[in-house]
Amino acid sequence: MTLGLINANPVVHAKRERVARTDDPHADDAVDPLDVFDSVRDIRDPEHPYSLEQLSVLSEESITVDEKLGRIQITFTPTVQHCSMAAVIGLCLRVKLMQSFPPHFKVDINVSPGSHAEEESVNKQLNDKERVAAALENPNLRQLVEECLYSSEL
Amino acid sequence: MSDVDLATGNSSLKEIHKLVGHTDRVWHLAWNPVSGSNGLPPTLASCSGDKTARIWQEGPSGSWDCMAVLEDAHNRTVRSCSWSPCGKLLATASFDATTAIWQHVGSDFECVATLEGHENEVKSVAWNPSGSLIATCSRDKSVWIWEIQPGNEFECVAVLQGHTQDVKMVQWHPNLDVLVSVSYDNSIKVWTEDGDLDDWHCVQTLAEASSGHSSTVWSLSFNSDGDRMVTCSDDLTIKVWDTSENPSQMFGEENGPWFHRCTLSGYHDRAVFSVNWSREGIIASGAADDAICLFHEAKDYLANGPSYKLILKKEKAHAMDVNSVQWNPKEPSILASASDDGTVKLWKLTAVPENVS
Numbered sequence: 001m002t003l004g005l006i007n008a009n010p011v012v013h014a015k016r017e018r019v020a021r022t023d024d025p026h027a028d029d030a031v032d033p034l035d036v037f038d039s040v041r042d043i044r045d046p047e048h049p050y051s052l053e054q055l056s057v058l059s060e061e062s063i064t065v066d067e068k069l070g071r072i073q074i075t076f077t078p079t080v081q082h083c084s085m086a087a088v089i090g091l092c093l094r095v096k097l098m099q100s101f102p103p104h105f106k107v108d109i110n111v112s113p114g115s116h117a118e119e120e121s122v123n124k125q126l127n128d129k130e131r132v133a134a135a136l137e138n139p140n141l142r143q144l145v146e147e148c149l150y151s152s153e154l
Numbered sequence: 155m156s157d158v159d160l161a162t163g164n165s166s167l168k169e170i171h172k173l174v175g176h177t178d179r180v181w182h183l184a185w186n187p188v189s190g191s192n193g194l195p196p197t198l199a200s201c202s203g204d205k206t207a208r209i210w211q212e213g214p215s216g217s218w219d220c221m222a223v224l225e226d227a228h229n230r231t232v233r234s235c236s237w238s239p240c241g242k243l244l245a246t247a248s249f250d251a252t253t254a255i256w257q258h259v260g261s262d263f264e265c266v267a268t269l270e271g272h273e274n275e276v277k278s279v280a281w282n283p284s285g286s287l288i289a290t291c292s293r294d295k296s297v298w299i300w301e302i303q304p305g306n307e308f309e310c311v312a313v314l315q316g317h318t319q320d321v322k323m324v325q326w327h328p329n330l331d332v333l334v335s336v337s338y339d340n341s342i343k344v345w346t347e348d349g350d351l352d353d354w355h356c357v358q359t360l361a362e363a364s365s366g367h368s369s370t371v372w373s374l375s376f377n378s379d380g381d382r383m384v385t386c387s388d389d390l391t392i393k394v395w396d397t398s399e400n401p402s403q404m405f406g407e408e409n410g411p412w413f414h415r416c417t418l419s420g421y422h423d424r425a426v427f428s429v430n431w432s433r434e435g436i437i438a439s440g441a442a443d444d445a446i447c448l449f450h451e452a453k454d455y456l457a458n459g460p461s462y463k464l465i466l467k468k469e470k471a472h473a474m475d476v477n478s479v480q481w482n483p484k485e486p487s488i489l490a491s492a493s494d495d496g497t498v499k500l501w502k503l504t505a506v507p508e509n510v511s
Binding site for chain 1: 442
Protein backbone atom coordinates (compact mmCIF):
# COMPACT_ATOMS: atom_id res chain seq x y z
CA MET A 1 0.00 0.00 0.00
CA THR A 2 2.83 2.43 0.83
CA LEU A 3 6.03 2.62 -1.16
CA GLY A 4 8.11 3.71 1.77
CA LEU A 5 7.45 3.94 5.46
CA ILE A 6 5.84 7.19 6.56
CA ASN A 7 7.89 7.13 9.71
CA ALA A 8 10.90 4.86 9.25
CA ASN A 9 12.27 5.23 12.78
CA PRO A 10 9.54 5.46 15.36
CA VAL A 11 10.36 5.89 19.03
CA VAL A 12 9.26 2.81 20.92
CA HIS A 13 8.25 3.05 24.57
CA ALA A 14 7.84 0.38 27.19
CA LYS A 15 4.37 -0.96 27.74
CA ARG A 16 2.84 0.18 30.96
CA GLU A 17 2.33 -2.46 33.52
CA ARG A 18 -1.16 -3.86 33.40
CA VAL A 19 -3.26 -2.88 36.34
CA ALA A 20 -4.64 -6.02 37.84
CA ARG A 21 -8.26 -5.19 38.32
CA THR A 22 -9.64 -6.84 41.35
CA ASP A 23 -13.12 -6.86 39.97
CA ASP A 24 -14.36 -7.83 36.57
CA PRO A 25 -14.45 -4.51 34.69
CA HIS A 26 -17.65 -5.51 32.96
CA ALA A 27 -19.37 -6.78 36.05
CA ASP A 28 -21.34 -3.56 36.18
CA ASP A 29 -22.28 -1.22 33.37
CA ALA A 30 -19.80 1.48 34.31
CA VAL A 31 -17.14 2.11 31.70
CA ASP A 32 -14.04 4.05 32.68
CA PRO A 33 -11.04 5.33 30.70
CA LEU A 34 -8.92 2.36 31.75
CA ASP A 35 -11.52 -0.04 30.28
CA VAL A 36 -11.30 1.87 27.03
CA PHE A 37 -7.51 2.01 27.12
CA ASP A 38 -7.31 -1.71 27.82
CA SER A 39 -9.42 -2.43 24.76
CA VAL A 40 -7.32 -0.36 22.35
CA ARG A 41 -3.74 -0.31 23.75
CA ASP A 42 -2.69 -3.48 21.90
CA ILE A 43 -3.94 -2.41 18.49
CA ARG A 44 -0.95 -2.71 16.19
CA ASP A 45 0.30 0.34 14.33
CA PRO A 46 -0.53 0.04 10.60
CA GLU A 47 3.15 0.49 9.73
CA HIS A 48 5.16 -1.01 12.52
CA PRO A 49 5.23 -4.21 14.56
CA TYR A 50 4.48 -2.22 17.70
CA SER A 51 1.30 -1.44 19.53
CA LEU A 52 -0.30 2.00 19.69
CA GLU A 53 0.69 2.07 23.35
CA GLN A 54 4.34 1.30 22.61
CA LEU A 55 4.45 4.11 20.07
CA SER A 56 2.74 6.49 22.55
CA VAL A 57 -0.01 7.10 20.01
CA LEU A 58 -2.42 7.01 22.91
CA SER A 59 -2.56 6.59 26.66
CA GLU A 60 -5.15 6.28 29.39
CA GLU A 61 -4.90 10.04 29.85
CA SER A 62 -5.95 10.66 26.24
CA ILE A 63 -9.31 9.01 26.88
CA THR A 64 -12.34 10.50 28.58
CA VAL A 65 -15.56 8.73 29.35
CA ASP A 66 -18.88 10.26 30.31
CA GLU A 67 -20.78 7.24 31.53
CA LYS A 68 -23.97 9.19 32.17
CA LEU A 69 -24.17 10.72 28.70
CA GLY A 70 -22.74 7.60 27.08
CA ARG A 71 -19.77 9.38 25.49
CA ILE A 72 -16.26 8.10 24.82
CA GLN A 73 -13.65 10.56 23.56
CA ILE A 74 -10.23 9.49 22.38
CA THR A 75 -7.46 11.71 21.16
CA PHE A 76 -4.43 10.10 19.63
CA THR A 77 -1.06 11.42 18.57
CA PRO A 78 0.27 10.21 15.23
CA THR A 79 4.00 9.49 15.32
CA VAL A 80 4.66 12.09 12.64
CA GLN A 81 2.79 15.27 11.68
CA HIS A 82 2.03 14.26 8.12
CA CYS A 83 0.97 10.74 9.01
CA SER A 84 -1.22 9.39 6.23
CA MET A 85 -2.05 6.46 8.50
CA ALA A 86 -4.07 8.65 10.89
CA ALA A 87 -7.29 7.70 9.12
CA VAL A 88 -6.50 4.00 9.42
CA ILE A 89 -5.64 4.33 13.11
CA GLY A 90 -8.93 6.17 13.62
CA LEU A 91 -10.84 3.39 11.86
CA CYS A 92 -9.11 0.74 13.99
CA LEU A 93 -10.05 2.59 17.18
CA ARG A 94 -13.65 2.98 16.07
CA VAL A 95 -14.08 -0.65 15.06
CA LYS A 96 -12.50 -1.87 18.28
CA LEU A 97 -14.74 0.33 20.41
CA MET A 98 -17.84 -0.76 18.46
CA GLN A 99 -16.92 -4.36 19.24
CA SER A 100 -16.06 -3.77 22.89
CA PHE A 101 -18.70 -1.42 24.26
CA PRO A 102 -22.50 -1.16 24.14
CA PRO A 103 -23.75 0.34 20.89
CA HIS A 104 -25.39 3.35 22.52
CA PHE A 105 -21.99 4.86 23.33
CA LYS A 106 -21.17 7.86 21.16
CA VAL A 107 -17.54 7.80 20.16
CA ASP A 108 -15.51 10.86 19.17
CA ILE A 109 -12.03 10.26 17.82
CA ASN A 110 -9.64 13.13 17.14
CA VAL A 111 -5.94 13.67 16.70
CA SER A 112 -4.45 15.61 19.58
CA PRO A 113 -4.18 19.35 18.98
CA GLY A 114 -1.11 20.28 16.95
CA SER A 115 -0.18 16.67 16.23
CA HIS A 116 -1.15 16.57 12.58
CA ALA A 117 -0.52 18.90 9.66
CA GLU A 118 -4.08 18.40 8.40
CA GLU A 119 -5.66 18.29 11.83
CA GLU A 120 -9.03 19.75 10.96
CA SER A 121 -9.61 17.67 7.86
CA VAL A 122 -8.42 14.47 9.55
CA ASN A 123 -10.76 15.05 12.48
CA LYS A 124 -13.69 15.79 10.19
CA GLN A 125 -13.12 12.60 8.23
CA LEU A 126 -12.64 10.45 11.34
CA ASN A 127 -16.03 11.52 12.67
CA ASP A 128 -18.08 11.45 9.47
CA LYS A 129 -20.02 8.25 10.02
CA GLU A 130 -20.98 7.92 6.38
CA ARG A 131 -17.33 8.01 5.31
CA VAL A 132 -16.45 5.59 8.09
CA ALA A 133 -19.20 3.20 6.98
CA ALA A 134 -18.05 3.41 3.37
CA ALA A 135 -14.40 2.91 4.32
CA LEU A 136 -15.27 -0.22 6.31
CA GLU A 137 -16.95 -1.66 3.21
CA ASN A 138 -13.71 -1.22 1.27
CA PRO A 139 -12.09 -4.69 1.28
CA ASN A 140 -8.50 -3.39 1.33
CA LEU A 141 -9.10 -0.99 4.18
CA ARG A 142 -11.12 -3.56 6.05
CA GLN A 143 -8.28 -6.05 5.77
CA LEU A 144 -5.75 -3.51 6.98
CA VAL A 145 -7.95 -2.73 9.99
CA GLU A 146 -8.42 -6.42 10.79
CA GLU A 147 -4.68 -6.99 10.64
CA CYS A 148 -4.07 -4.16 13.08
CA LEU A 149 -6.74 -5.45 15.44
CA TYR A 150 -6.01 -9.15 15.39
CA SER A 151 -2.27 -9.41 15.02
CA SER A 152 -1.93 -7.65 18.32
CA GLU A 153 -0.03 -10.43 20.02
CA LEU A 154 3.41 -9.37 18.91
CA MET B 155 -55.73 21.39 11.99
CA SER B 156 -58.54 21.50 14.48
CA ASP B 157 -57.10 19.56 17.39
CA VAL B 158 -54.40 22.08 17.86
CA ASP B 159 -53.43 23.84 21.00
CA LEU B 160 -50.52 26.21 21.07
CA ALA B 161 -51.52 28.01 24.23
CA THR B 162 -51.09 24.98 26.44
CA GLY B 163 -48.20 23.57 24.44
CA ASN B 164 -50.14 20.37 24.57
CA SER B 165 -48.39 18.35 21.89
CA SER B 166 -46.92 14.92 22.11
CA LEU B 167 -45.18 12.56 19.77
CA LYS B 168 -46.27 9.00 20.43
CA GLU B 169 -44.58 5.93 19.03
CA ILE B 170 -47.29 3.92 17.26
CA HIS B 171 -45.29 1.31 15.33
CA LYS B 172 -41.79 -0.12 15.33
CA LEU B 173 -40.75 -1.79 12.07
CA VAL B 174 -38.11 -4.44 12.63
CA GLY B 175 -36.38 -6.36 9.86
CA HIS B 176 -33.22 -4.63 8.71
CA THR B 177 -30.08 -6.26 10.04
CA ASP B 178 -27.91 -3.14 9.98
CA ARG B 179 -28.39 0.60 10.42
CA VAL B 180 -31.28 2.18 8.52
CA TRP B 181 -30.06 5.18 6.57
CA HIS B 182 -33.04 6.68 4.82
CA LEU B 183 -36.82 6.55 4.36
CA ALA B 184 -39.26 7.55 1.63
CA TRP B 185 -43.07 7.56 1.73
CA ASN B 186 -44.74 6.44 -1.46
CA PRO B 187 -46.32 9.77 -2.54
CA VAL B 188 -49.54 8.28 -3.92
CA SER B 189 -50.08 5.74 -1.15
CA GLY B 190 -52.72 6.38 1.45
CA SER B 191 -55.34 7.12 -1.21
CA ASN B 192 -57.10 5.44 -4.14
CA GLY B 193 -57.05 2.08 -2.41
CA LEU B 194 -53.28 1.94 -1.97
CA PRO B 195 -52.48 1.62 1.74
CA PRO B 196 -49.81 3.89 3.27
CA THR B 197 -46.45 2.58 2.03
CA LEU B 198 -42.93 3.39 3.18
CA ALA B 199 -39.54 2.42 1.73
CA SER B 200 -36.45 2.10 3.92
CA CYS B 201 -32.84 1.35 3.01
CA SER B 202 -29.96 0.05 5.04
CA GLY B 203 -26.36 -0.92 5.59
CA ASP B 204 -27.62 -4.51 5.17
CA LYS B 205 -27.54 -3.81 1.38
CA THR B 206 -31.32 -4.05 1.00
CA ALA B 207 -34.31 -1.80 0.78
CA ARG B 208 -37.59 -2.81 2.38
CA ILE B 209 -41.14 -1.86 1.50
CA TRP B 210 -43.47 -1.53 4.48
CA GLN B 211 -47.23 -1.29 4.19
CA GLU B 212 -50.14 -0.77 6.51
CA GLY B 213 -52.44 -3.80 6.63
CA PRO B 214 -56.24 -3.75 6.91
CA SER B 215 -56.04 -4.23 10.68
CA GLY B 216 -53.73 -1.26 11.08
CA SER B 217 -50.60 -3.33 11.58
CA TRP B 218 -47.46 -2.63 9.55
CA ASP B 219 -45.73 -5.40 7.65
CA CYS B 220 -42.77 -5.75 5.37
CA MET B 221 -44.26 -6.55 1.96
CA ALA B 222 -41.01 -6.78 0.00
CA VAL B 223 -37.26 -6.97 0.49
CA LEU B 224 -35.35 -5.47 -2.43
CA GLU B 225 -32.07 -7.35 -2.54
CA ASP B 226 -29.35 -8.59 -4.88
CA ALA B 227 -29.13 -5.37 -6.87
CA HIS B 228 -26.55 -3.72 -4.62
CA ASN B 229 -23.47 -5.27 -3.07
CA ARG B 230 -22.83 -2.47 -0.60
CA THR B 231 -24.85 -0.15 1.68
CA VAL B 232 -28.07 1.23 0.20
CA ARG B 233 -27.78 4.85 1.30
CA SER B 234 -30.87 6.55 -0.13
CA CYS B 235 -34.20 5.85 -1.77
CA SER B 236 -36.76 7.95 -3.66
CA TRP B 237 -40.15 7.19 -5.20
CA SER B 238 -41.16 8.52 -8.59
CA PRO B 239 -44.07 11.00 -8.27
CA CYS B 240 -46.48 8.38 -9.68
CA GLY B 241 -45.36 5.94 -6.97
CA LYS B 242 -44.68 3.13 -9.42
CA LEU B 243 -40.88 3.29 -9.44
CA LEU B 244 -38.40 3.36 -6.59
CA ALA B 245 -34.80 4.48 -7.05
CA THR B 246 -32.13 3.22 -4.62
CA ALA B 247 -28.63 4.73 -4.40
CA SER B 248 -25.75 2.67 -3.09
CA PHE B 249 -22.16 2.88 -1.92
CA ASP B 250 -21.51 0.42 -4.80
CA ALA B 251 -21.54 3.50 -7.11
CA THR B 252 -24.83 2.55 -8.81
CA THR B 253 -28.44 3.62 -8.60
CA ALA B 254 -31.08 0.93 -9.17
CA ILE B 255 -34.59 1.53 -10.48
CA TRP B 256 -37.26 -0.84 -9.15
CA GLN B 257 -40.70 -1.29 -10.65
CA HIS B 258 -43.70 -2.54 -8.73
CA VAL B 259 -44.95 -5.50 -10.78
CA GLY B 260 -47.83 -7.37 -9.19
CA SER B 261 -46.72 -8.00 -5.63
CA ASP B 262 -43.02 -7.92 -6.49
CA PHE B 263 -40.42 -5.27 -7.09
CA GLU B 264 -38.18 -5.91 -10.07
CA CYS B 265 -34.93 -4.10 -10.76
CA VAL B 266 -35.56 -2.71 -14.25
CA ALA B 267 -32.54 -0.45 -14.70
CA THR B 268 -29.15 0.33 -13.17
CA LEU B 269 -27.66 3.82 -13.47
CA GLU B 270 -23.89 3.61 -13.66
CA GLY B 271 -21.43 6.45 -13.98
CA HIS B 272 -20.41 7.79 -10.60
CA GLU B 273 -16.85 6.93 -9.64
CA ASN B 274 -17.71 5.83 -6.12
CA GLU B 275 -20.41 5.94 -3.40
CA VAL B 276 -23.76 7.38 -4.48
CA LYS B 277 -25.18 9.13 -1.43
CA SER B 278 -28.55 10.45 -2.49
CA VAL B 279 -31.13 10.12 -5.24
CA ALA B 280 -34.18 12.30 -5.94
CA TRP B 281 -36.93 12.39 -8.53
CA ASN B 282 -38.06 15.74 -9.94
CA PRO B 283 -41.72 16.81 -9.50
CA SER B 284 -42.81 15.82 -13.03
CA GLY B 285 -41.05 12.45 -12.87
CA SER B 286 -38.97 13.13 -15.98
CA LEU B 287 -35.59 13.58 -14.26
CA ILE B 288 -33.55 11.92 -11.55
CA ALA B 289 -30.66 13.57 -9.70
CA THR B 290 -27.90 11.59 -7.98
CA CYS B 291 -24.84 12.73 -6.03
CA SER B 292 -21.66 11.05 -4.88
CA ARG B 293 -18.41 11.12 -2.97
CA ASP B 294 -16.91 11.87 -6.39
CA LYS B 295 -18.10 15.50 -5.76
CA SER B 296 -20.46 15.53 -8.73
CA VAL B 297 -24.22 15.69 -9.21
CA TRP B 298 -25.66 13.81 -12.20
CA ILE B 299 -28.99 14.49 -13.87
CA TRP B 300 -30.62 11.59 -15.67
CA GLU B 301 -33.53 11.81 -18.10
CA ILE B 302 -36.08 9.03 -18.24
CA GLN B 303 -36.56 7.67 -21.75
CA PRO B 304 -39.25 5.28 -22.96
CA GLY B 305 -38.70 1.64 -22.03
CA ASN B 306 -36.99 2.28 -18.70
CA GLU B 307 -33.93 3.77 -20.35
CA PHE B 308 -32.09 6.43 -18.40
CA GLU B 309 -29.71 8.84 -20.05
CA CYS B 310 -27.31 11.12 -18.20
CA VAL B 311 -27.98 14.62 -19.53
CA ALA B 312 -25.74 16.65 -17.24
CA VAL B 313 -22.86 16.28 -14.80
CA LEU B 314 -22.74 19.17 -12.35
CA GLN B 315 -19.32 20.02 -10.95
CA GLY B 316 -18.88 22.67 -8.32
CA HIS B 317 -18.72 21.09 -4.89
CA THR B 318 -15.17 20.55 -3.62
CA GLN B 319 -16.04 17.52 -1.45
CA ASP B 320 -18.62 14.69 -1.22
CA VAL B 321 -22.15 15.72 -2.07
CA LYS B 322 -24.33 14.42 0.74
CA MET B 323 -27.85 15.00 -0.56
CA VAL B 324 -29.83 16.29 -3.53
CA GLN B 325 -33.43 17.46 -3.44
CA TRP B 326 -35.73 19.01 -6.07
CA HIS B 327 -37.92 22.04 -5.56
CA PRO B 328 -41.54 20.83 -5.10
CA ASN B 329 -42.85 22.37 -8.32
CA LEU B 330 -39.94 23.76 -10.33
CA ASP B 331 -36.97 22.10 -12.00
CA VAL B 332 -34.64 23.68 -9.46
CA LEU B 333 -32.20 21.33 -7.75
CA VAL B 334 -30.42 21.88 -4.44
CA SER B 335 -27.36 19.95 -3.28
CA VAL B 336 -25.62 19.96 0.11
CA SER B 337 -22.08 18.86 0.83
CA TYR B 338 -19.22 17.89 3.10
CA ASP B 339 -17.68 21.14 1.81
CA ASN B 340 -20.19 22.92 4.14
CA SER B 341 -22.04 24.57 1.26
CA ILE B 342 -25.51 24.47 -0.28
CA LYS B 343 -25.74 24.89 -4.06
CA VAL B 344 -28.79 25.78 -6.16
CA TRP B 345 -28.85 24.56 -9.76
CA THR B 346 -31.18 25.39 -12.66
CA GLU B 347 -31.39 24.53 -16.32
CA ASP B 348 -30.59 27.18 -18.89
CA GLY B 349 -33.56 27.11 -21.26
CA ASP B 350 -34.17 23.64 -22.62
CA LEU B 351 -30.58 22.92 -23.51
CA ASP B 352 -29.68 20.44 -20.80
CA ASP B 353 -27.29 23.16 -19.75
CA TRP B 354 -27.41 23.10 -15.97
CA HIS B 355 -25.51 25.60 -13.91
CA CYS B 356 -25.15 26.72 -10.32
CA VAL B 357 -27.11 29.92 -9.67
CA GLN B 358 -26.34 30.28 -5.98
CA THR B 359 -23.94 28.99 -3.36
CA LEU B 360 -24.87 29.38 0.29
CA ALA B 361 -21.62 29.02 2.19
CA GLU B 362 -20.50 29.96 5.66
CA ALA B 363 -19.91 33.53 4.49
CA SER B 364 -23.62 33.84 3.57
CA SER B 365 -24.68 32.89 7.12
CA GLY B 366 -24.42 29.23 6.09
CA HIS B 367 -23.18 26.17 7.89
CA SER B 368 -19.70 25.78 9.36
CA SER B 369 -19.48 22.00 8.85
CA THR B 370 -20.93 19.21 6.68
CA VAL B 371 -24.49 19.91 5.51
CA TRP B 372 -26.33 16.60 5.75
CA SER B 373 -29.85 17.24 4.53
CA LEU B 374 -32.37 19.70 3.19
CA SER B 375 -36.12 19.94 2.76
CA PHE B 376 -38.46 22.40 1.06
CA ASN B 377 -41.71 23.64 2.53
CA SER B 378 -44.81 22.73 0.50
CA ASP B 379 -44.90 26.07 -1.37
CA GLY B 380 -41.22 25.87 -2.21
CA ASP B 381 -40.52 29.42 -1.04
CA ARG B 382 -38.49 28.26 1.96
CA MET B 383 -36.07 25.47 2.64
CA VAL B 384 -34.45 24.07 5.75
CA THR B 385 -30.97 22.55 6.06
CA CYS B 386 -29.16 20.75 8.88
CA SER B 387 -25.54 20.18 9.65
CA ASP B 388 -22.72 18.59 11.59
CA ASP B 389 -22.35 22.09 13.08
CA LEU B 390 -25.39 21.15 15.27
CA THR B 391 -27.63 23.81 13.73
CA ILE B 392 -30.71 23.90 11.54
CA LYS B 393 -31.08 26.83 9.14
CA VAL B 394 -34.14 28.19 7.39
CA TRP B 395 -33.68 29.86 4.00
CA ASP B 396 -36.25 32.12 2.35
CA THR B 397 -37.02 33.49 -1.12
CA SER B 398 -39.89 35.78 -0.24
CA GLU B 399 -38.03 39.02 -0.96
CA ASN B 400 -37.00 38.08 -4.48
CA PRO B 401 -38.90 35.07 -5.81
CA SER B 402 -38.45 36.10 -9.44
CA GLN B 403 -34.75 35.32 -9.16
CA MET B 404 -35.44 31.59 -8.95
CA PHE B 405 -33.89 31.15 -12.38
CA GLY B 406 -31.49 34.08 -12.08
CA GLU B 407 -28.17 34.08 -13.87
CA GLU B 408 -25.94 35.27 -11.10
CA ASN B 409 -27.75 35.47 -7.81
CA GLY B 410 -30.33 33.00 -6.70
CA PRO B 411 -33.18 34.19 -4.49
CA TRP B 412 -32.28 32.39 -1.28
CA PHE B 413 -31.30 34.28 1.83
CA HIS B 414 -30.71 33.19 5.41
CA ARG B 415 -33.90 33.55 7.48
CA CYS B 416 -32.90 32.09 10.83
CA THR B 417 -30.68 29.59 12.60
CA LEU B 418 -32.00 27.12 15.15
CA SER B 419 -29.21 26.17 17.52
CA GLY B 420 -28.98 24.63 20.96
CA TYR B 421 -31.58 21.94 20.29
CA HIS B 422 -29.38 19.01 19.31
CA ASP B 423 -25.97 18.43 20.86
CA ARG B 424 -24.65 16.12 18.15
CA ALA B 425 -24.70 16.24 14.34
CA VAL B 426 -28.15 16.82 12.84
CA PHE B 427 -28.59 14.29 10.03
CA SER B 428 -32.11 14.87 8.77
CA VAL B 429 -34.71 17.60 8.44
CA ASN B 430 -38.13 17.35 6.88
CA TRP B 431 -40.85 19.95 6.44
CA SER B 432 -44.43 18.70 6.76
CA ARG B 433 -47.28 19.81 4.51
CA GLU B 434 -48.67 21.56 7.60
CA GLY B 435 -45.49 23.56 8.10
CA ILE B 436 -43.85 21.61 10.92
CA ILE B 437 -40.11 20.97 10.67
CA ALA B 438 -38.88 17.66 12.09
CA SER B 439 -35.20 17.03 12.78
CA GLY B 440 -33.34 13.85 13.65
CA ALA B 441 -29.81 13.77 15.03
CA ALA B 442 -26.89 11.78 16.39
CA ASP B 443 -28.11 12.59 19.90
CA ASP B 444 -30.86 9.96 19.33
CA ALA B 445 -33.51 12.71 19.56
CA ILE B 446 -36.20 14.08 17.29
CA CYS B 447 -37.20 17.76 17.50
CA LEU B 448 -40.25 19.46 16.02
CA PHE B 449 -40.40 23.16 15.18
CA HIS B 450 -43.05 25.50 13.86
CA GLU B 451 -43.11 29.09 12.76
CA ALA B 452 -43.70 31.53 15.58
CA LYS B 453 -46.23 34.16 14.72
CA ASP B 454 -44.87 36.80 17.03
CA TYR B 455 -42.91 38.39 14.23
CA LEU B 456 -39.62 39.82 15.24
CA ALA B 457 -38.33 42.94 13.58
CA ASN B 458 -36.29 40.81 11.21
CA GLY B 459 -39.14 38.53 10.20
CA PRO B 460 -40.50 35.16 11.20
CA SER B 461 -38.74 32.83 13.55
CA TYR B 462 -39.20 29.19 14.46
CA LYS B 463 -39.91 27.71 17.85
CA LEU B 464 -39.47 24.29 19.34
CA ILE B 465 -42.75 22.40 19.73
CA LEU B 466 -41.19 19.42 21.45
CA LYS B 467 -38.04 17.38 21.76
CA LYS B 468 -38.37 13.61 21.88
CA GLU B 469 -35.29 12.42 23.76
CA LYS B 470 -34.19 8.82 23.14
CA ALA B 471 -36.52 8.51 20.17
CA HIS B 472 -34.21 5.68 19.15
CA ALA B 473 -31.50 3.73 20.96
CA MET B 474 -28.91 5.15 18.56
CA ASP B 475 -28.46 7.95 15.98
CA VAL B 476 -31.56 9.10 14.10
CA ASN B 477 -30.60 9.16 10.42
CA SER B 478 -33.84 10.12 8.70
CA VAL B 479 -37.16 11.73 9.60
CA GLN B 480 -39.96 11.90 7.02
CA TRP B 481 -43.52 13.20 7.40
CA ASN B 482 -46.28 11.24 5.73
CA PRO B 483 -47.36 13.43 2.79
CA LYS B 484 -51.01 12.38 3.04
CA GLU B 485 -51.40 12.24 6.81
CA PRO B 486 -49.27 15.09 8.10
CA SER B 487 -49.48 14.05 11.75
CA ILE B 488 -47.58 10.82 11.04
CA LEU B 489 -43.79 10.90 11.15
CA ALA B 490 -41.41 8.07 10.23
CA SER B 491 -37.88 7.84 11.60
CA ALA B 492 -34.91 5.57 10.84
CA SER B 493 -31.94 4.82 13.04
CA ASP B 494 -28.57 3.18 13.48
CA ASP B 495 -30.43 0.86 15.87
CA GLY B 496 -31.78 -0.93 12.78
CA THR B 497 -35.40 0.04 13.33
CA VAL B 498 -37.92 2.28 11.66
CA LYS B 499 -40.49 3.94 13.91
CA LEU B 500 -43.81 5.56 13.12
CA TRP B 501 -44.91 8.40 15.37
CA LYS B 502 -48.16 10.29 15.76
CA LEU B 503 -48.19 13.95 16.65
CA THR B 504 -51.32 14.14 18.73
CA ALA B 505 -51.79 17.88 18.95
CA VAL B 506 -50.13 20.58 16.98
CA PRO B 507 -49.86 24.29 17.53
CA GLU B 508 -52.53 26.21 15.74
CA ASN B 509 -51.68 29.17 13.62
CA VAL B 510 -52.21 32.04 15.97
CA SER B 511 -53.33 35.02 13.99
